[in-house]
Amino acid sequence: MEYNYVITVHNDGNYFSSYRYPDALTAVNDFNKFKDVGDAKEYRTVNLLEPNGKLHTLNFYKDGKVTGK
Numbered sequence: 001m002e003y004n005y006v007i008t009v010h011n012d013g014n015y016f017s018s019y020r021y022p023d024a025l026t027a028v029n030d031f032n033k034f035k036d037v038g039d040a041k042e043y044r045t046v047n048l049l050e051p052n053g054k055l056h057t058l059n060f061y062k063d064g065k066v067t068g069k
Contacts, residue, residue, distance in 0.1 A: 005050040007031055011040035023048070036060050 003020035005027035008017055016039075021027035032046040037060045038044050048056040058068040 006047075006049045008047045008049070009034075009038075010045045010047075011038065012042050013045075016040075016044075031056065031058075034058060034060070037062055 001022050003022055005021040005022070005024060007019045007027060007030060008015070009018070020031065021030070027048060031046065034046045037046075038043070040060075040062075042062050044060045046058045046060070050056075056068070058066065060066055
């Protein structure tokens, strides 16, 4: 099975985890499940990388601010 989509998660600038997906639908659904900073002290960055190189990024901050997409 080929995994073409990748989600990476960084907490406070440090690598936390990554997830690989064979299809866009599952990858996008999981990407959209991220809603807050989680275990991070200040901020969390979540990236979704598509096979064509397009990158989608969400930044969640402790104060509730969200940027990206």
